[in-house]
Amino acid sequence: MKKTLIFLLCSVMNITAFAQNFDDFFEDKTLRVDYIFTGDAGHLDIYLDELSSLPEWAGRRHHLSEIPLGGNGEITMKDKATGQVIYRTSFSSLFQEWVTEEEASRVRKGFENSFLLPYPKKEAVVTVALKNVYHKVSTSLTHEVNPNDILIHQRGLARITPHRYLLQSGSSKDCIDVAIMAEGYTEQEMDLFYKDAQTACDALFSHEPFKKLKNKFNVVAVASPSQDSGVSVPGKGEWKSTAVSSHFNTFYSDRYLTTSRVKSIHNWLAGIPYEHIIILANTDTYGGGGIYNSYTLTTAHHPMFKPVVVHEFGHSFGGLADEYAYTEAPSPQYPYEVEPWEQNITSLVDFESKWKDMIPAHTPIPTPVATQKPDIYNKVGVYEGAGYTKKGIYRPVTECRMKINEAPAFCPVCQRALERLINFYTEK
Structure with a gap:
């Protein structure tokens, strides 16, 4: 009995030692970190662009040092004084997809990337790493964050973009916050945007498991206005002035609709609690794109709008x-000798980690x-x-x-x- 009590006491002590309390390390604020990913097929670099402070943290408050999916990149925050990992997250980027394109063999480019981290109470060390298709780190950048740095840009305290909640199941502490943004809608077209945003929300929550777990989500429609109506179609010589400068013909693919102006996305959302982003484009041209832990962007007036927005959210939210x-x-994105990190495809290299347990016998x-x-x-x-x-x-x-x-x-x-x-x- 004595040995059992000692074992239980040690177990409790170990659990306590490794458990992380959000309030011990973080303010109820968001640290937005903007990077520039640059390079070509042969060499990648990361540059720190800007740090911003947002007035609330809408992300998770537990499992802080864990990541649920590998992604094509990872961010790790450590407490500077102790070296303890206090937060991790993973992501993918349009830049890393571009690196696999033929164009990357003959030109160097830079892409904006913005990430949301909890705001540290004390000095922290942040490392952002990009992985290649073999899941090996190809480049990384480590930098320090002083939470009292006067040059951290204070955003979201004034001039908040007009918005309207479509679903509010609880506080940001308990729910996943999804922002649906307007792209290519003028001020006069915002009633149309709110209608389209509701359609997108309804489509998403008509699908399992979102339907049965609807009470774990908040959804806010953000009326980010554009000067022009519609979006750019370079293949037709059409260029529009829009909220996040999206365009078709990404990587010269007619249907691939994306934006490289990621800072613009986050600037429009400053001051509104959000974690995941859906951008609706005011056009009936077919297309879209979704990037894990970055954004979904899709067209709102094509007949396939509903299934496409759900599909793309499967990318950006679900990886x-x-x-x-x-x-x-x-x-080029999926070498046969490597098991993909995405949970719904396999090369059979490590099928045990996927859905082998769901396959009927024989x-x-x-x-x-x-x-x-x-x-x-x-x-x-x-x-x-x-x-x-x-x-x-x-x-x-x-x-x-x-x-x-x-x-x-x-x-x-x-x-x-x-x-x-x-x-x-x-x-x-």
Whole structure:
């Protein structure tokens, strides 16, 4: 009995030693860190651009030193005095995607990136690292943060962008805060924007697991005005002056709609609690994009608006990969010898870490494509063709929201991945 009591006491002491209390390390404020990622296919660099202070912290207050997904990059904050890791987060970036493009072999470019961290009470050391497609760190930057630095830009204290809550389930301490922004809507078109934002919100929460976990979310529509109506389409010679300067033809792909003006996004949102971002573009041209822990950007007036905004949010919020394939050649983003960090595709290098436990006994691997509904949406297996390549990368079901717009739902594997992520953010 005495040994048992000693063991239990030691266990409690260990738990206490490693448990992190948010209030011990952080103010109820946000530190926005702006970086410039630069380079080409052969060499990457990171430069610190600006630090900003926002009046409230809307992120998680537990699991502070953990990351739920690997991403293509990682930020680690340490207490300067002790060296203790006090916060970690992961992300992907448009820059890292561009590095895999042919253009990166012949020109150097720079991309804006902004990240939200809890505001430290004491001096901290922040390291941002970019990973290559083999999940190895390709470059990193370490810098110090003095919370009393007078040059930290105070934002969000005045001139807050007009906004309206579409869903308010609780406080930012308890809920995940999603901001839906206007892009290409003039001041006179904001009634249309609010209507489109409600449509996007309704579409998202018609899908599981968002539907059953709706009470863990707040959604705010932010009426960021544009000078011009619509968005830029360089392929047609159309350039517009809009809130976040988005445009089609990203990487010369007609349907790829993104923006490299990431600081503009966050400037519009300053003073409003937010963690994840959906940007609605006022156009009926088909397209969009979603980048993990960065933003979703999609068109609001195409007939496929509802499934596309949900699909892209699967990328930006859930870190889910595209499950479609269009080439026989390997994708430069997914080498066959590496297990992707995204939870809904696999190279079979480390399938144990994915959905192997969800496959019925005696299911062949690879799995023949299902042909009968509803099996094409629900029969979990290992179906070849995902991550843009038809060979060597596998998806969980025949058809899913992360593969085609016609799929009625996320597949069981994607649903589980999303639910785990939501619980990571909201549960102690």
